[in-house]
Amino acid sequence: MPNSRSDVKTIQTALGKHLSDIGYVSIKLDGIFGKETLGAIRLYQARVVSLADPDGIVDPDGPTICALNGVVPKRSSPPNLDSMPVLPVNPGAKPPSQPNYVQQFLTIAVPVAKELSRKYGIPASVILAQSSLESRWGRASSSYFGEKATDPRDKSITLLTTEFEKGKQVRVVANFKAYEGYAEAAKGFCEFLKRNPRYSKAFAHSKDGLAFVREISRAGYASDPVYEKKLINLIIANKLQEYDDK
């Protein structure tokens, strides 16, 4: 079935809002699905949607239209290692325009992460990515890292959480280690990884943040199959590797 002009125009208009993502200055809003529109969609699919095979097809419920409209796509199955795209590493790309809270977080966290990286052999990008994911860029009230408080002598934050058991809500108390500020928390995280034999293999990659992330994920820091890709995408999208020692 041929594309309707109004559908094509809708896509062209949506692409027009993402010109900087695809390196275009302008795009014709003529409703004609020509080479320019196809090329723009493919570029968008490659650079933003991270499709392995950018085909220029925009399905009504597919990932391309969801990305263009800025919504979370309805999934037919939970995300897994194969389905979740990994962002392409693009060293020449411009740094992303980051929200203020990201910039504020990095202003505090980068010097700390770089110093701890040299001391503990953990890439700064890993410290930064882990803490930004765990703490929603410093905005969550629980902790900067998902480290539990197990020793009664530990200072801790108690969080009342809920588990769903066959539809019923059951209260579960979660104790996180409490620290005075980011520097102390990041130091605690580094010491935790260093003394826990589970993560020892990761230290073979002290200058490679992405490889380090893969190792700690495989060692069970988290059991979500896409946790590793989330951290990797966070590092790539925010260019956190630039803070790693070369």
Place this chain on the structure above:
Amino acid sequence: MKNVKRIIVIVFALAAIVVIIHFIYEPRNHPVINPPASQDQNRPSREDLEHSILAAAQKSVQEHRLVALPEECLLYSLEKDSSAVYTVDVYENHNDPKCAGDPLTTPRLFSIEVSKDLVAVGTDIDSTDGQFKPFR
């Protein structure tokens, strides 16, 4: 004549007694207007509200198939300082023997935003800058 006066006095006395009895035992047949229920009475308790917020978040996790882990391996926590929307953080639960993962960690996976009318409206699951996107 005296008798007439006595009768009049008795009649007046009886009438006074009737009036007094009427005021004392007045039947309450006029409509009773209850004061309007205060807003506090209509408002759900904090516990009920939290229950509904968490239920909305959990429903969205299932409906949108946000994670491949079994239900018992997830923990939900409502942020204390929710303003325009409620924010529910979703963590991995490594306490349950059925769940994998380092028992010394409780990683946050993503968060769900729940509107004030208790509908899950967005998540930061695929976000690399912490921004929430609405559900389709």
